[in-house]
Amino acid sequence: MLTGKELPFVKKGFSKSEKLFKKKNALVANGISTLVPFFIDEARGAILKDVDGNIYIDFYSGIGSVNAGHCVSTVISAINKQSEKYLHTCFMITPYEPYLKLAETLTKVVPIKDDKKVAFFNSGAEAVENAIKIAKAYTKRKGIISFSNAFHGRTLMAMSLTSKVKPYKHEFGPFASEVYKVPSAYCYRCPFGKEYGKCSMECLDYIEQFFVSEVDPSDIAAMIIEPIQGEGGFIVQPKEFMLGLEAICKKHGIVFIVDEIQTGFARTGKMFAVEHYDINPDIITLAKSIASGIPLSAVVGKKNIMDSVGPGRIGGTYGGNPIACASGTATIEYIEKNSLVEKSNEIGNYIIRRLKKLQKENDYMGDIRGLGSMIAVEFIEKNNKKPNKVLASKIIKECIKNGLVVISAGVFGNVIRFLPPLVITDEQLEKAMNIFEKAINKIQ
Ligand SMILES: Cc1ncc(COP(=O)(O)O)c(C=O)c1O
Incomplete structure (x- = not known):
């Protein structure tokens, strides 16, 4: 061993x-x-x-999924203990406590400053799909804005939001409609030819221009961004950019979704990357290191937005599986206890x-x-x-x-x-x- x-x-x-x-x-x-x-x-x-x-x-942690390390003994014990009781019932039919325990933990650690609610799914892509569904239902709008260099997963909506053509999108179209791409702040290769520190955040100005030439903001349900674009090359979005995006969303009633699937759970030197930015997203998507490698993802969002979707309209057979939830609670405890x-x-x-x-x-x-x-x-x-x-x-x-x-x-x-x-x-x-x-x- x-x-x-x-x-x-x-x-x-x-x-x-x-x-x-x-x-x-x-x-x-x-x-x-x-x-x-x-x-x-x-x-x-x-x-x-x-x-x-x-x-x-x-040096890759299962692509960012085992921040707490492989086979943490307390995580394994929590999984074993739960597996002796029941493996699956489907929370939507017969609910169980491990789901609530992890939901409660997430409402404490996830840095959204308002009252929050949680929903669990299986993969990162599924969390993204559901975050978009919730934003559409809440706003009654259809458009979504994502960014160049983004990666949000491989299912239809998540792939449509994603930026890298090969291998992720080529030959897999047509993509979800009403998805709009704008440039992210890739300062090393600034799409506007500027230099960070000497620029006037042309990337932010572009979005207001875009609302004139491409789509009216009143048609946009959500904007989704990774604070550090992971698959896109670990592109750290500057604070001014994230604050600017938050302000644009607020001004136009757009749901601001931050995808922390790769950046979450201590990876960026904070429990969540948004803590570097002083922003208060409407929704945060989580997966990967949430449960030390057991498939689990979560959408955590402001209560009024999360509750805008009626009973039975989101979910899934395995979402928030009890083994995965037990693993998630033990993982977060381990991250906190071991600094x-x-x-x-x-x-x-x-x-x-x-x-x-x-x-x-x-x-x-x-x-x-x-x-x-x-x-x-x-x-x-x-x-x-x-x-x-x-x-x-x-x-x-x-x-x-x-x-x-x-x-x-x-x-x-x-x-x-x-x-x-x-x-x-x-x-x-x-x-x-x-x-x-x-x-x-x-x-x-
Ligand atoms: C930021 C981000 N979002 C979404 C996903 C998709 O997650 P999954 O592969 O679990 O569907 C990934 C996966 O790499 C990711 O890094």
Whole structure:
């Protein structure tokens, strides 16, 4: 059994994994692709062990789903305890207490300042779909605004709100109607050619202009944005931009939805990213790290908005499954008891320090950005800012070969993102950055 304190060790070959990949290729649809050359056997803390016994440091946390670490003992106990009582009844028919317990916890920790209510679903995309349904019912309007570089999921509405064409949208249209895209504040590649700090937030002015040329704001039900665009490349939205969007929504009676599916639960050095912005969203969508890897998502919103949808109009067979809710409550308790918010900042500061030092000797490292331990670096071509996807992919491959699992992001695929579990040890963190540094020095 892993202790979670191990260090990487990739010397045992891949014979068992290779056999499993043959089986995967025969059985699993091509669209379900995989990144690493191994199958997993065990995971604990920030450590992964493959079926051949090789050990890796996890720097992607199941794409941001295990902020509290793999297999937290109190989470496992809560899951086991609940599983001995009942696995499923369907809350909409026969309700149960674990649903209420987690809902109560979320109303305490989610930073919406008004009275709140909660609804549970299964995936991030499903939370987004339902947040939009609620906003439409509340406003009796049809239009939705989302942003360039956004990712909100793979179901029809969520995909329509999403920005990256390949692989997420190509050939999957037609998309949901009345979805409008406006530019996000991607300051490193400002769509208005400006420089942050010297600009006058042309990205905000654009929206008012857009209300004249494209759609009247009275037709818009909701605006949805990730405070740090995750899949889009960890693009941190500036405070002025988020405050400006909130003001636009308020002025026009538009429901302001903040998607915290990837940024939530201590990832950004606050329990939720909106705490960096002093905004008060109408609705927040949550998933991923809410339940340490058990499928669960939530829509948390202002009471009057949430209650605008009548009985039976939202829900789902499994939404708020009791095992998932028990896991969620135990996960949040663990995050709070173990000060993972503070830990998130410490980890992030260390990663940034190492990256900035590396950048001094490397012409291919562009923008280094992030909040807390949601950190990314853009790889670019020498002497210009053109995205360098090939280099990023090679570095990722080399890291994995040496026992560090990192993944890419960005509409151009040239961003490497760092999302370690927040329980990573100092020794593992140092080792991880050593592997990354070695990979860069070898590949560039
Ligand atoms: C910000 C954001 N929203 C929504 C989703 C979709 O979540 P899921 O894959 O659970 O449907 C993701 C997933 O990466 C995400 O990062």
